[in-house]
Amino acid sequence: MTRVEDVRASAAAGADALGFVFVPKSKRALTIDAARDLFDAMPPFVQSVALFLDPDAAWVQSVIEELAPDLLQFHGNESGAFCRQFPRPYIKAAGTDWLSGGTERRWSDLIDDHPTARGFLLDSHETGALGGSGATFDWSHWPKGHDNDRQPLILAGGLTAANVASAISAVHPYGVDVSSGVEVSPGIKSAEKIQEFMSRVNHAE
Numbered sequence: 001m002t003r004v005e006d007v008r009a010s011a012a013a014g015a016d017a018l019g020f021v022f023v024p025k026s027k028r029a030l031t032i033d034a035a036r037d038l039f040d041a042m043p044p045f046v047q048s049v050a051l052f053l054d055p056d057a058a059w060v061q062s063v064i065e066e067l068a069p070d071l072l073q074f075h076g077n078e079s080g081a082f083c084r085q086f087p088r089p090y091i092k093a094a095g096t097d098w099l100s101g102g103t104e105r106r107w108s109d110l111i112d113d114h115p116t117a118r119g120f121l122l123d124s125h126e127t128g129a130l131g132g133s134g135a136t137f138d139w140s141h142w143p144k145g146h147d148n149d150r151q152p153l154i155l156a157g158g159l160t161a162a163n164v165a166s167a168i169s170a171v172h173p174y175g176v177d178v179s180s181g182v183e184v185s186p187g188i189k190s191a192e193k194i195q196e197f198m199s200r201v202n203h204a205e
């Protein structure tokens with residue numbers, strides 16, 4: 001979210017949570033001052049999620065103190081020890097490189113290192129971007145037999161109104177996350193695209 005009208009349109013369309021990117025090099029980057037109006041526009045019962053990528057602890061702490069997000073979401077190589085030092089629940093995001101098996105990165109290692117994560121988010125890192133890439137990944141790599149009751153697992157990466165229902169029936173995620181697929185340009189959401197996306201989610205099997 002970068003605009004108050006997009007916060008309102010997303011909440012009105014029924015989104016459970018809205019993301020705010022505190023990654024300076026992102027096309028959707030927010031400063032604390034720029035985020036204040038957005039957080040003030042958040043209605044009750046919709047969760048605010050502050051996104052980071054290998055941040056300094058002091059930056060995370062400042063965002064918590066100034067804006068009081070409900071959840072943190074970490075998109076880089078943050079360890080479990082780093083993530084759990086903050087007085088907020090967190091989601092650990094990861095790319096499909098953690099699923100490839102046979103490499104030094106293994107999905108089970110990621111989960112073991114983040115025992116206090118409230119959930120995990122599996123995203124596409126195919127374009128080299130560590131979030132907001134608009135690229136899908138091969139959903140057949142989704143962890144087999146994953147138990148969303150024990151570890152909620154959210155699907156992200158290149159989702160749109162056209163593919164989200166197929167994605168949901170393919171992997172049965174705990175939730176879905178979208179950014180580029182409801183935008184007209186980076187950071188600028190479309191109320192029509194948001195409504196269409198949410199409608200497809202709500203009618204998915």
Ligand SMILES: O=C(O)c1ccccc1NCC(=O)[C@H](O)[C@H](O)COP(=O)(O)O
Pocket residue numbers: 019021023026027028029051052053075123130131132133134135156157158159177178179180181
């Ligand atoms: O959105 C960004 O610019 C971003 C930058 C750095 C780290 C994470 C970022 N976004 C993370 C998200 O949760 C996106 O919603 C997710 O990656 C899906 O993006 P998209 O493929 O564009 O739907």
